[in-house]
Amino acid sequence: MQEIEFPQSVTEKVKFILNAEVEEQGVQVLVKKQRKMEISAYNQFFNCTIEHDISFEDIGKSGVAFNKAEIFLLPEEYPAFFFTLSEHDIPFPPQYRQWCQSNPHIISVCLESVEPPEHFAERLADALQIFDI
DSSP states (O other): OOOOOOOHHHHHHHHHHHTOEEEEETTEEEEEEEEEEEEEETTEEEEEEEEEEEEEEOOOTTSOEEEEEEEEEOGGGHHHHHHHHHTSSSOOOSSEEEEEEEOSSOEEEEEEEEEOHHHHHHHHHHHHHTTTO
């Protein structure tokens, strides 16, 4: 497979949609999106800044890319996040998967899809917006 540089227009669209900084590394674009969280554990509160892991890579002539994200949520936020993702105007593509890893205090939601990066970013941005991330 021939490596093709990510078109600047796609990178700029993703940057705008997710309101985040982006870094291009060849055919991969890393999105830098942080979130401040207050985590409650055993009657103590911890304030922290978490960086979400979001990237897009291997865009082809068709405009389709492999998209992935790891998003951190509080347990009570997951239902609204998933509802917003699943009810979005842009439906999940055929090649989409999602899984979670959780503990009592934080949930890691992992998303992967093969679709235009703008579609993945729009769906994700809307789901993150409900928490003002």
